[in-house]
Amino acid sequence: MDSTDNSPIRDTESTALISATEQQQQLNDLLKQLSPERLQVLADFAAYLANAESETATQELLAIPGLLERVRQNQATPKAQSSNWRTLRSDV
Numbered sequence: 570m571d572s573t574d575n576s577p578i579r580d581t582e583s584t585a586l587i588s589a590t591e592q593q594q595q596l597n598d599l600l601k602q603l604s605p606e607r608l609q610v611l612a613d614f615a616a617y618l619a620n621a622e623s624e625t626a627t628q629e630l631l632a633i634p635g636l637l638e639r640v641r642q643n644q645a646t647p648k649a650q651s652s653n654w655r656t657l658r659s660d661v
Contacts (some may be wrong), residue, residue, distance in 0.1 A: 603611065630636060 600608065600611075
């Protein structure tokens with residue numbers, strides 16, 4: 570994609586990035602105004618949100634049929650049977 574591409578997806582990504590950056594700056598400004606007690610409450614809430622987001626992602630992965638079994642099988646595969654991906658194709 571060149572820099573002149575004004576597709577809706579690119580615009581949405583740019584807007585989301587700017588919006589996230591602006592929100593982070595706004596949060597940083599507000600953090601400076603909070604008491605230590607309120608900062609702790611906010612930290613606890615942020616940890617809760619991060620955990621909930623992680624749990625959602627985990628559930629999405631677990632919903633993929635056979636994924637957990639393939640991961641277990643991969644972990645049980647002796648390393649002698651696997652190859653370093655860098656040596657398989659040096660032209661990529």
